[in-house]
Amino acid sequence: MDDALIEVEGVTKSFVVRRRAGRFRRTRTVVDAVAGLDFTVRRGEMVGYIGPNGAGKSTTIKMLTGILLPSSGRLRVAGADPVRDRVRLAQRMGVVFGQRTTLWWDLPLRDSYELARRIYRIPDATYTRNLARCVELLELEDLLDVPVRQLSLGQRMRGDIAAALLHEPEVLYLDEPTIGLDVVSKRRVREFLARVNAERGTTVLLTTHDLTDIEQLCSRVMVIDHGRVVYDGGLDGLHEQGRSERTLVVDLEREQPPIELPGTRLVRCEGTRQWLAFPASASAAPLVAALAGRYALRDLSVREPEIEDVIARMYGEAVVAV
Amino acid sequence: MYTAVCVRSFRRYATYRAATGARVITNTVFGFIISYTYLALWQVRPHLGGYDLSSALTYVWIGQGLLSVAALNDLGALTDLQTRISNGDVAVDLYRPVDQQAWWLACDLGRAGYQLVANAAIPMLVGALAFHLRVPQGSGWAVAACWSASALALVLALVVGYAIRYLVALTAFWLLDVRGVQLVYFLACSFFGGFFLPVTLFPPVLEAIARALPFVAVFQVPADVFLQRYDAAGTLAALGLQLVWAVVLLGIGRLVQGRAVLKVVVQGG
Numbered sequence: 001m002d003d004a005l006i007e008v009e010g011v012t013k014s015f016v017v018r019r020r021a022g023r024f025r026r027t028r029t030v031v032d033a034v035a036g037l038d039f040t041v042r043r044g045e046m047v048g049y050i051g052p053n054g055a056g057k058s059t060t061i062k063m064l065t066g067i068l069l070p071s072s073g074r075l076r077v078a079g080a081d082p083v084r085d086r087v088r089l090a091q092r093m094g095v096v097f098g099q100r101t102t103l104w105w106d107l108p109l110r111d112s113y114e115l116a117r118r119i120y121r122i123p124d125a126t127y128t129r130n131l132a133r134c135v136e137l138l139e140l141e142d143l144l145d146v147p148v149r150q151l152s153l154g155q156r157m158r159g160d161i162a163a164a165l166l167h168e169p170e171v172l173y174l175d176e177p178t179i180g181l182d183v184v185s186k187r188r189v190r191e192f193l194a195r196v197n198a199e200r201g202t203t204v205l206l207t208t209h210d211l212t213d214i215e216q217l218c219s220r221v222m223v224i225d226h227g228r229v230v231y232d233g234g235l236d237g238l239h240e241q242g243r244s245e246r247t248l249v250v251d252l253e254r255e256q257p258p259i260e261l262p263g264t265r266l267v268r269c270e271g272t273r274q275w276l277a278f279p280a281s282a283s284a285a286p287l288v289a290a291l292a293g294r295y296a297l298r299d300l301s302v303r304e305p306e307i308e309d310v311i312a313r314m315y316g317e318a319v320v321a322v
Numbered sequence: 323m324y325t326a327v328c329v330r331s332f333r334r335y336a337t338y339r340a341a342t343g344a345r346v347i348t349n350t351v352f353g354f355i356i357s358y359t360y361l362a363l364w365q366v367r368p369h370l371g372g373y374d375l376s377s378a379l380t381y382v383w384i385g386q387g388l389l390s391v392a393a394l395n396d397l398g399a400l401t402d403l404q405t406r407i408s409n410g411d412v413a414v415d416l417y418r419p420v421d422q423q424a425w426w427l428a429c430d431l432g433r434a435g436y437q438l439v440a441n442a443a444i445p446m447l448v449g450a451l452a453f454h455l456r457v458p459q460g461s462g463w464a465v466a467a468c469w470s471a472s473a474l475a476l477v478l479a480l481v482v483g484y485a486i487r488y489l490v491a492l493t494a495f496w497l498l499d500v501r502g503v504q505l506v507y508f509l510a511c512s513f514f515g516g517f518f519l520p521v522t523l524f525p526p527v528l529e530a531i532a533r534a535l536p537f538v539a540v541f542q543v544p545a546d547v548f549l550q551r552y553d554a555a556g557t558l559a560a561l562g563l564q565l566v567w568a569v570v571l572l573g574i575g576r577l578v579q580g581r582a583v584l585k586v587v588v589q590g591g
Contacts, residue, residue, distance in 0.1 A: 067416045067583065090419035100414045106334045115330060118323035119418055147337070 005171060005203050006041040006064060011073030012227075013059055033059040035227035037073070043170075044201040046193075048218035050208060052315045056227040057207045061173050064205070065095060078170065091120060094164035098176035101160055103148040109159050110144045113166060120167035127166060134162035137192050154185030161189065165196065171203040172196070178210050190216050211307045225315055235307070241314070244305035245277040248287060253296035261290060272298070280305055323420070324428040331399060331432025335440075342440045345390055349445040353386040357453060371522035377549050378520075380456040383449030384545045385517050387442035388476075391434050392483045392540055394517055395508050399429040400484075400491040407494035416583065423488060423575055430484045458550055468550055471557050475544035478564035483540040485571030486511070492575070495582040510535070516542030536567040 013034040018026040034056040041047050051057050062068040063075055066082030066089060075082060082089055103112040117127045135141055138158040143151060151159060157177065164172065174193070178186045194217055196202050208214060214221055215235060223231040223238075231241050238244075250259065252272045259266060259274055264287060268275040278287060284302050291297065335342075357379055364375045373381060389395060397404060403426055406412040415422065449455060458468035490507045494500045512518050515537035521529050532538055543560050546552060552560055 062413070065417050067413060086416075087419045090417060093417070095414065095417040097414055100411045102414050102418070104330060104334060106337045107330060111330055111333070115323075115326055118326045119420055121323075 003043045004040045005043045005045075005078055006039075006205070007074070007076040008037050008039050008060075008064075009074040011037040011060075011063065011070045011075050013056075013063060013068065014071050032227050034063070034070075037224075037227065037229060039222060039229055039232060041203060041205060043203055044197070045220060046197045046204040046206070046218050048206050048208065048214035048221040049224065050211070050214065050221060050311065051224035055224045057224060058175060059227075060224070061095075061175060061205070061207065065089075065093065065173060091167065092170045094167070094169035094172045096157075096160050096164045096172070096174045096177055098157065098174075098179035101148070101156060102163055103156065103159055105149050106147055108145045108147055109140065109151070112148065112159070112163055113144075116163050116166050122167050126168065130166050130168060131162070134165060137195065138162055138188065154181050154188075157181060157185065157189065158192075161192065165202075168200070169202065171205070174204065174206045174208075176208050176210075177206070178208065178213055186210070186212075193217060211311065215307060223311065223314060230314065238307065238310050238314075239280050239305060243313070244280045244310040246280050246284065246305055247303040248276040248278065248284065248291075249301045249303060250274045250276060250291060250295075250297065251299040253298050256295065259291070259295070261287065263287065324424055327425060327428040328432040328435070331429040332436045333432075335433050335436040342437075345441050346444045349386040349389055349441065350448050353383055353445050353449050354452070356382045356385075357449070371520050372551070373520065373522075373549070374456075376454050376456045377551075379449070379453045380549060381520060381545055383446050383453075383455060384548060385541070386449065387446040388479075388541065388544075389517070390437045390441040391476075392479055393430075393434070393487060394483075394511050394515065394541065397487050397491060397504065397507075398484070399433040400426060400487045402429070403488075404491040404494045404500055407491065408498055408500075423572065423579060426488060427481070427484055430487075431480060434480050456549060458548065460550070464550075467554075468548065471561065472544065472548040475547040475561060475564060478561060478568055479540050479544045481568045482536055482564055482571060483511075485568060485575055486536060486540070488575045489571070489578060492578050492582050511537050511540060514538065515540050516545070520545075536571060539564040539567045 011034060012032060014030050014032045017029050017031050019029065021027040037056075037060065049057055049060070059068065063070050064077055064082055066077075066084075066086035069083045077089055078092060080089055103109065104115070113131060116122070122130075135144070138161065140155075140158060140162060143155055143159065148156060148159065161174075161177065177193070178189055181189065190213060193204060193206075197204050197217075204217075206213065206218065219234060221231070221233070221235055221238065222229055231238060233241075245265075247267065248264065250273065252274070255272050256274075258269050259276065261276065263282060264276040264278045266274065267277045276287075278284070288300060291300070360378050360382055361375070364370060364373075364378050368375065370378070393400075403412070406415065415425075458465045458472075460468075486507065490500060490503050493503050497503065514521070514532040514535045516532070521532040521538060521542055524532060532542075543564055547557055547560055
């Protein structure tokens with residue numbers, strides 16, 4: 001593929017973990033943080049990378065950014081080996097960690113940007129243009145002269161995102177960029193990322209536990225668990241893969257014994273209201289017709305499955321499978 | 323770029339005025355305590371270790387002045403590095419196209435520059451007012467040579483000190499909590515560096531050990547250069563020794579850094 005920016009083929013990474021076993025003895029166990037990872041990200045894509053804690057997300061990012069050497073497999077970013085070309089690639093990538101900061105704690109935000117200009121040798125015109133844009137879109141105007149330690153988490157996060165983009169990276173790695181942010185800050189960050197991706201064609205790889213991030217930003221999602229990609233595709237496909245269910249909420253005229261209807265499963269029964277689950281892929285129409293024929297209905301509605309439930313089920317299954 | 327880092331580090335330290343003030347006062351008070359101890363000592367044994375009284379007192383106040391500048395009892399800017407290693411933030415630093423060792427050296431020189439202005443000047447001035455201190459003597463040329471050699475010796479001392487502290491900070495990759503190593507460093511630096519007492523006062527064996535260690539290059543050597551205890555050739559040799567230590571220790575730092583980076587992943591997945 002010509003426009004592949006990130007290529008990962010059969011990548012594994014194992015760590016040796018020493019555990020205390022008795023007073024002096026230590027047992028050595030080899031832990032596979034990542035076991036046979038395969039995926040490709042094309043230029044300009046915005047990919048959500050999700051998985052439970054400890055699934056190998058950060059390990060993957062560390063290998064892609066060249067600070068961790070894979071135990072085996074092949075890994076290329078923009079055609080280069082991230083570990084060997086770490087410094088050169090660093091010029092072309094931006095990294096934001098929700099829980100870490102690259103900003104200078106004691107100095108005004110502006111100083112960190114000035115420093116970024118020197119670090120990445122950003123030409124003056126580019127720097128001025130990019131800073132102005134980031135300041136405008138992330139609403140940093142009033143914060144530029146505030147020492148970073150006085151910024152709120154949301155403000156600091158916006159500051160960090162701007163710092164990662166001043167040198168116009170081709171690829172942006174975001175590790176939980178919205179963690180701990182309030183609703184308004186989250187929305188602002190998401191809108192900004194969407195614009196960066198749309199206008200500059202910056203490739204974005206985003207890890208998050210907030211699935212709203214994914215729903216609003218990414219057309220493609222990769223689910224990783226126990227160091228393996230267990231799903232790679234659109235959000236819609238997730239529902240099928242996760243064997244998700246829709247729910248019929250039935251309001252009856254008067255209380256009835258639990259409804260038994262082929263193709264559905266009774267989830268809950270409370271007074272005149274009953275909840276029936278059915279496969280998301282099946283049509284609701286025949287079920288509604290059958291219900292209407294048998295019962296006096298006051299109201300009826302269909303609930304779409306929550307993406308969170310789908311993912312939760314997927315994580316659960318993967319654990320059982322291993 | 324590293325100049326810019328240096329300047330910002332200077333400003334970063336300048337933001338904490340109260341800490342600066344407290345240090346200045348502490349250093350000055352300690353200067354008096356040690357001065358009176360030395361006075362008593364030199365009255366009993368004049369020319370102890372080859373220093374006359376005035377030189378000995380000057381030695382004390384140079385010590386109080388350089389304590390913060392050369393970071394003899396803290397890690398200087400490397401306190402930040404050590405913290406970033408312990409909490410995993412160092413991973414973010416590695417994503418940037420910069421040389422870590424040079425980056426932190428720039429930070430530390432910025433810090434030292436600030437402390438030279440803010441911390442060293444006042445105690446030394448107070449010491450000079452309260453006691454008869456020794457300034458470089460001799461012909462105009464000799465005085466000028468002594469001042470320039472001292473300046474150079476100070477810079478080299480800062481680099482050697484930095485190189486040692488960089489190694490101390492890097493141990494955080496393995497130990498996570500480096501307080502123990504730090505304590506050993508403080509003691510070694512103060513004792514073998516000649517900060518408590520000039521190493522020339524040590525028993526011969528101990529002095530030989532001290533001379534073989536790099537700590538003298540951080541304190542004793544630059545102080546002796548300023549006190550004109552070396553002749554021209556001796557001064558060059560002293561500066562050469564500092565340079566050798568700087569190169570060797572920075573080299574070791576580089577090797578250790580290479581190994582340390584492989585450990586990065588451990589902290590904070």
